[in-house]
Amino acid sequence: MKNDQKKCQAELDKNGLIPRKYYGQVFTTDPLVIKKFIQTVKYVYQENSKVVEVGGGLGYLTEDLANSFDDVEVIEYDAELFNVLNTKFAQNPNIRLNDTPRPKGRGIRRLGYRIK
Numbered sequence: 001m002k003n004d005q006k007k008c009q010a011e012l013d014k015n016g017l018i019p020r021k022y023y024g025q026v027f028t029t030d031p032l033v034i035k036k037f038i039q040t041v042k043y044v045y046q047e048n049s050k051v052v053e054v055g056g057g058l059g060y061l062t063e064d065l066a067n068s069f070d071d072v073e074v075i076e077y078d079a080e081l082f083n084v085l086n087t088k089f090a091q092n093p094n095i096r097l098n099d100t101p102r103p104k105g106r107g108i109r110r111l112g113y114r115i116k
Contacts, residue, residue: 004029004030005029007029008027008029008058008060011058011084012027012058015080015084016080017080017081017084020078023055023077023078024055025055025057025078025081026057027057027058027060028057028060028061029060034060034061034064035064037061038061038064038065038068041065041068041069042068045069047068047069047070048070048071049069049071050069050071050072050073051065051069051071051072051073052072052073052074052075053065053072053073053074053075054075055075055076055077056074056075056076056081056085056097057076057081058081058084058085059074059084059085059088059089062074062085062089062095063088063089066089066092066094066095069094070094071094071096072094072095072096073095073096073097073098074089074095074096074097074098075098075099075100076097076098076099077099079099082097082099085097
């Protein structure tokens with residue numbers, strides 16, 4: 001299923017989650033935005049680079065990063081979202097989840113913006 005705002009809201013509702021302004025949570029759902037972001041990251045970093053994503057959210061970008069890079073570390077400070085990511089990606093060998101703020105490697109962080 002395509003990532004979109006309805007799917008994102010359904011996933012938030014299913015897990016009893018509400019985006020927290022404290023963490024600056026923005027859930028990127030637009031497949032075109034994610035695709036262009038991945039293209040940019042691939043242009044800047046080599047495929048064998050370790051990529052660190054700060055704020056994995058619901059994992060929409062994380063999934064595409066793991067399809068493009070072999071070593072993706074995701075740092076998620078929100079314990080509830082960390083649990084969602086852990087459930088989604090526990091079996092993915094390209095993704096390592098981290099709930100502590102000690103990244104090593106090159107960081108990927110989305111800028112805060114809204115998609116309407």
